[in-house]
Amino acid sequence: MKDKKLFNKEVIDQFDQERMKPPAFIWENVKTTLGNDRKKKIFPFWMIASILAILALDFYIPQHDYSKMVNSVDRNTIESNSKLLSTAIETPKMEVENNTRKTLKENFVISEHKFQNENVISKIRHEFSNTNHFDKSNSNKINKSTHTEKSADLLIEKNKIKDLSESKIVVSENKFQNENSNIIDNQNKEDINEKLINDRLFISEVEPLESIDLNLLDIADNQLNTEKCYKFDKKRKRSRLGLEVYGIGAINQQLLSAKNVDAQNYLNNRNFTEKNGFAYGGGAAIRYYFNTSLYLIAGLQYQERIVYFNYTNTDEVKVDSLGRIINGTRIKKTTNIIRQLELPILLGYQLNYGSFNFNFSGGVGIGLWNKRKGDIINENIRPININSGTTIGDSLYSTKQSSSLILNASLEYKFAPKYNLFLRPSVQYFFKDISTSKNPISERYLVYGLQAGVYIKL
Amino acid sequence: MEQNHRILVEGCLKGNSLKQKELYDTFAPAMYAVAMRYANNKLDADDMLQNAFIKVFRYLEKFRFECSLGYWIKRIVISESLKYLQLNWNSQTNLIEISDFPVQKSENDALQHLNYQDVKQLLTKLPKGYRTIFQMYVIDDMSHKEIAEMLNIKESTSRSQFMQARLFLQQLIKKEDSKVS
Numbered sequence: 001m002k003d004k005k006l007f008n009k010e011v012i013d014q015f016d017q018e019r020m021k022p023p024a025f026i027w028e029n030v031k032t033t034l035g036n037d038r039k040k041k042i043f044p045f046w047m048i049a050s051i052l053a054i055l056a057l058d059f060y061i062p063q064h065d066y067s068k069m070v071n072s073v074d075r076n077t078i079e080s081n082s083k084l085l086s087t088a089i090e091t092p093k094m095e096v097e098n099n100t101r102k103t104l105k106e107n108f109v110i111s112e113h114k115f116q117n118e119n120v121i122s123k124i125r126h127e128f129s130n131t132n133h134f135d136k137s138n139s140n141k142i143n144k145s146t147h148t149e150k151s152a153d154l155l156i157e158k159n160k161i162k163d164l165s166e167s168k169i170v171v172s173e174n175k176f177q178n179e180n181s182n183i184i185d186n187q188n189k190e191d192i193n194e195k196l197i198n199d200r201l202f203i204s205e206v207e208p209l210e211s212i213d214l215n216l217l218d219i220a221d222n223q224l225n226t227e228k229c230y231k232f233d234k235k236r237k238r239s240r241l242g243l244e245v246y247g248i249g250a251i252n253q254q255l256l257s258a259k260n261v262d263a264q265n266y267l268n269n270r271n272f273t274e275k276n277g278f279a280y281g282g283g284a285a286i287r288y289y290f291n292t293s294l295y296l297i298a299g300l301q302y303q304e305r306i307v308y309f310n311y312t313n314t315d316e317v318k319v320d321s322l323g324r325i326i327n328g329t330r331i332k333k334t335t336n337i338i339r340q341l342e343l344p345i346l347l348g349y350q351l352n353y354g355s356f357n358f359n360f361s362g363g364v365g366i367g368l369w370n371k372r373k374g375d376i377i378n379e380n381i382r383p384i385n386i387n388s389g390t391t392i393g394d395s396l397y398s399t400k401q402s403s404s405l406i407l408n409a410s411l412e413y414k415f416a417p418k419y420n421l422f423l424r425p426s427v428q429y430f431f432k433d434i435s436t437s438k439n440p441i442s443e444r445y446l447v448y449g450l451q452a453g454v455y456i457k458l
Numbered sequence: 459m460e461q462n463h464r465i466l467v468e469g470c471l472k473g474n475s476l477k478q479k480e481l482y483d484t485f486a487p488a489m490y491a492v493a494m495r496y497a498n499n500k501l502d503a504d505d506m507l508q509n510a511f512i513k514v515f516r517y518l519e520k521f522r523f524e525c526s527l528g529y530w531i532k533r534i535v536i537s538e539s540l541k542y543l544q545l546n547w548n549s550q551t552n553l554i555e556i557s558d559f560p561v562q563k564s565e566n567d568a569l570q571h572l573n574y575q576d577v578k579q580l581l582t583k584l585p586k587g588y589r590t591i592f593q594m595y596v597i598d599d600m601s602h603k604e605i606a607e608m609l610n611i612k613e614s615t616s617r618s619q620f621m622q623a624r625l626f627l628q629q630l631i632k633k634e635d636s637k638v639s
Contacts, residue, residue, distance in 0.1 A: 006569045006596055006624065007577055014574040015597045019487035020494060022507055027482055030511045034478070037516065323583070 250449020252279040263440035277306030336374025357412035367401035496539035510538040588623035
């Protein structure tokens with residue numbers, strides 16, 4: 001401890017009691033930074049909220065899945081249903097409709113695939129195909145709107161039968177779907193229905209009508225009014241959400257411009273000392289499909305943009321720590337980096353061509369956080385450090401958040417059922433000046449290059 | 459005093475900007491003097507003080523009153539100053555070998571007779587590395603262990619650097635004396 005007492009105690013005390021008034025701008029900068037800290041704390045909440053909103057959309061927007069329709073009569077009641085079918089055919093004024101939940105005595109909905117009553121089905125199919133047997137007088141109307149080989153739902157509709165002997169049975173094979181769940185255009189279907197009805201196609205031969213068992217009708221009534229009848233098949237639900245993860249390689253073009261005429265010389269020197277570099281980064285985003293083509297992308301993207309600073313002064317004069325004056329050439333080379341985290345929100349359109357998709361998207365990138373590191377020259381053509389948070393002077397050269405416009409076009413290849421690889425040429429224009437209003441030079445950026453990544457259906 | 463500081467800290471933690479300003483006004487002048495000693499120029503000292511106070515407010519909730527508030531803030535100022543100096547150190551300022559300055563070991567009497575202004579003047583002439591360790595040890599009363607931790611060096615390195623700084627200082631005094639005579 002002896003060596004601690006190198007100096008007189010009074011000297012050390014004087015060091016302790018030394019006070020110097022700091023410049024006023026230091027407090028201003030501290031205050032501004034503390035204010036920004038508070039704003040940043042808010043960010044995760046609305047970020048999380050927006051992601052939750054997108055997820056909520058997925059549950060609240062109804063799924064346009066037409067593959068599975070109304071009926072889900074239990075297998076155990078096949079036998080009784082087969083009886084019901086024959087009863088329904090025989091029952092006067094009994095109407096069997098699709099997609100309605102009127103009383104059973106008026107409506108029957110019979111599912112072919114659940115029913116599995118080969119005799120009944122084959123018979124009705126036979127009637128469909130044998131249009132030569134259609135006869136107006138029998139008034140057995142068959143409305144066959146659309147049908148495919150593996151039909152999901154067969155509806156037999158007995159409509160407006162006025163007399164048992166006339167047996168006006170309307171058999172409607174409505175909303176047939178194939179196994180691939182192709183969406184049927186309802187409008188087209190209705191048009192065809194109308195046309196066929198107008199043509200008055202009737203079945204001439206129907207099973208003889210005998211009797212009606214009201215107990216069986218009650219059983220069927222109960223079944224039709226259960227939730228099972230209108231249950232959607234989730235196996236066929238098409239996912240609307242996907243996750244894309246990608247990397248970025250691009251050219252970074254710095255676009256400097258003078259805010260006033262006096263800054264022209266400064267602008268020339270800035271352009272002379274700073275050269276464009278490249279940009280790289282990556283991101284992850286959620287893709288939400290409104291339908292098969294239109295989608296929304298939101299996520300997070302991190303990017304580092306490079307600008308090369310190269311300063312040379314052949315008449316540099318420096319005073320070293322021993323007070324000696326040194327003349328020489330000063331060369332300062334720095335790789336300036338702007339690190340930025342942003343929230344891209346894009347609207348996209350997708351075109352499908354077999355295993356390939358062509359996507360076009362555009363939107364905005366909202367700056368969430370940025371940090372700059374490196375050197376530039378000031379208005380006196382002297383190099384200064386512009387590291388974020390350590391800016392010298394009155395925050396003239398500090399960096400602000402910037403937002404951008406984004407345009408993408410991508411080619412996607414479906415290499416697995418749930419996975420697409422994509423290559424995406426991208427242009428991003430940072431339209432907002434990143435420098436403060438006091439800075440006589442405005443600083444914007446244009447980044448163009450390629451993104452490559454993978455899209456995963458969730 | 460401590461009670462006042464408690465009120466000040468609690469106010470700052472609640473986000474009271476007036477209390478934050480009061481805390482800054484209370485400690486900034488002394489801390490600016492500390493930063494000036496380490497920086498040796500105004501511009502660097504400005505940055506050091508700014509960074510240090512940003513850190514003070516960010517980490518104020520971790521202050522547990524186990525030491526005085528002034529001491530805690532001073533440590534942050536020194537820490538930020540070191541960080542700033544390290545970023546800008548080049549190899550020449552860090553590694554001045556003792557062989558470059560052959561000095562004879564002399565008594566510390568010469569240093570004992572120096573007044574405040576002389577010491578201040580001499581310190582500015584020390585290379586950055588020596589000046590830093592010398593100040594931390596002698597003026598800011600830190601141990602070699604603390605210095606080693608803050609600079610991320612070995613304790614023995616801190617000791618040897620201090621010895622070299624002291625010899626360098628004595629050599630400077632000799633030079634000054636010879637000029638006068």
